[in-house]
Amino acid sequence: MSDAVMFPYFYRTVPSDLPLLTWTVKLLKYFGWTWVIIIASDDDSSLRAVQTLKEEIKQDGGCIAFIEIFSHINGIPPKEAQHIYDKIHASSANVIILYSDKLYATSLYKHTQIRRIPGKIWICAVEMDFPSSFPLHMGPKNNTLTFTAAKKNIPSFLKFVREMDPILLPRTNHTLEWWRGLCDSRCPKSIKRSCSTNQTSPFFLHCEAKYFGSSYSVYNAVYAVAHALHDMIMSDTGNTTLRSGGSHRSLDSLPWKIHHYLKNVHFKNILGENIFFDKNGDIAIGYNIINKVHLPNGTQINEIVGSFNPYNPLEKDFTINEKLIVWDSAFTQIPPQSKCSQSCLSGFRKLTNQGMPICCYDCIPCSEGEISNQTDMDNCIKCPDDQWSNQKRDACIPKVITFLSYEEPLGIALTLISIFFFLINAVILGIFIHYRDTPIVRANNCYLSYILLISLMLCFLCSLIFIGHPKKVTCILRQAAFGMTFSISLSSVLAKTITVVIAFHATKPGSKLRKWMDSRFSYYIVLSCSFLQALFCLFWLFTIPPFPYHNMHSETGAILIECNEGSTIAFYCVLGYLGFLAGISFIVAFLARNLPDSFNEAKYITFSMLVFCSVWVSFIPTYLSTRGKYMVVVEIFAILASSAGLLGCIFIPKCYIILLRPERNNRKYLTKKWND
Structure with missing residues (x-):
């Protein structure tokens, strides 16, 4: 749908998942995770994403331990799940990138032994609404980072949800179940609806979520269309003329005409954010990085620990706050590490093993007269002619001036x-x-x-x-x-x-x-x-x-x-x-x-x-x-x-x-x- 030639009138009001691949690689680079596992479902979209992700990781200097593709048709059978578990457990890679549709990822996560492998970090490279997808009994573990489209608290939105008549909603089972969930007695007063029953649900209460699904995206989509219509009406008074003396407005040309104004729409929403569509028809909002945290009392929260937005200035397009991330107690090092080989310290250089990925290497000391003053250097730096390497080979020091003196x-x-x-x-x-x-x-x-x-x-x-x-x-x-x-x-x-x-x-x-x-x-x-x-x-x-x-x-x-x-x-x-x-x-x-x-x-x-x-x-x-x-x-x-x-x-x-x-x-x- 992102093909502007085939679908020129398509506008994406929820950010595309494709940029997530690039930002996933940035996240890997930020933490220094160079040795990763990729797991994806076998649908066409995921396979294409895996190929792109593979190329970007290698281009950024990372390596892939292995790629595992699972079936998305009838769920994952126990034998295949055991095979995935064994490969992940045996691998020295501690970071697992999951790319799959939310529904297919659910079938993988139902095999809780996979998620609970100690010392592993899961990065979900697609937007996943964990609260509504994964109940607590599936084995909570603080080892997951995921992405979600940037969501904001819309003013008076809770009041709107609380007072809205459910009859106006689409009559689907999912919608009705969601609406009935707001009657739960455990819901906060700010969102709890007045219902005839105070039933409880065994599943995680979505009413405790800080944000509601894609409501912010829908909100921006409605106002984008409203502004486009307003611009069209204000700039083209011909739309108000009567046709053949009739009393109906001439709206026959609306679909293609509004396209011009929608493509060029640019406004600030009620929160002061600039809303516009880029050249690909994607709305200019970014993603939040979510740390899924399970608290000891059995509750689950999604902590926003960072964000990225390609439309922001270069130095502000990617932010992360490590202090907000809650890592699982099984990790022996904070933040956790995922490398095929340990970092080569200053004074050493990397020597890649033949037939192995570039991330798997030995560390050998620099030769005399050469230094490495950073970790993981591919080559040592030769000292200037008037300097020499110190004993640790991490700095050049002036050479000793020597001659046959009367003092020696x-x-x-x-x-x-x-x-x-x-x-x-x-x-x-x-x-x-x-x-x-x-x-x-x-x-x-x-x-x-x-x-x-x-x-x-x-x-x-x-x-x-x-x-x-x-x-x-x-x-x-x-x-x-x-x-x-x-x-x-x-x-x-x-x-x-x-x-x-x-x-x-x-x-x-x-x-x-x-x-x-x-x-x-x-x-x-x-x-x-x-x-x-x-x-x-x-x-x-x-x-x-x-x-x-x-x-x-x-x-x-x-x-x-x-x-x-x-x-x-x-x-x-x-x-x-x-x-x-x-x-x-x-x-x-x-x-x-x-x-x-x-x-x-x-x-x-x-x-x-x-x-x-x-x-x-x-x-x-x-x-x-x-x-x-x-x-x-x-x-x-x-x-x-x-x-x-x-x-x-x-x-x-x-x-x-x-x-x-x-x-x-x-x-x-x-x-x-x-x-x-």
């Missing part, structure tokens, strides 16, 4: 080691300066020894630049200092090695190497080798210099402040050049290792270069495989270890002779060793 144990240990070796180096330098006139110090150019010791002292100190908060200046200085000090140290070692070789070969008669015995040649080697390294460093600093970098991905939950090398090629060129100097020094020293020990440092230099090369060869793979501040630790360790290797292998044996074997530190002993 590792930084303190490396600092103390650096200072310790620096002091040892300073002591050795002092010893060499104090015993500068002794043969063992003067051998192999004592000034080269001073240069080497001073450069090693700088190597130990430059490791301290790698500790602390990286800044632009320190990032540039640490790499430049590292490259230059080591190049001076290795250049000095290379010069000392070449000096040893030249010294022993120049003593042969007619040797052309005698002219290279000048100490300036050694200084030239140091300067030239160091100058080439300086060019590498300058090229590095003027092209892509090192810079402070906030590494947000190296360490979990931390922002590592480190120095980015800038040009990786330049960095490995500096390292490669140091390796080249170390390799040349090692080869030359290895070839000169069998020269007499008294004047020869080649054997010690060979061991020192072996230590140096071993440290830096193992440094490269270790450096590449570590992350975060431990890369800095590896580099500092390589600097300290290689510097300590040079210091220990070259100078400790000489200090041993100077301090503990002074008898060997004289020309006579050295000459004897040479002659031997």
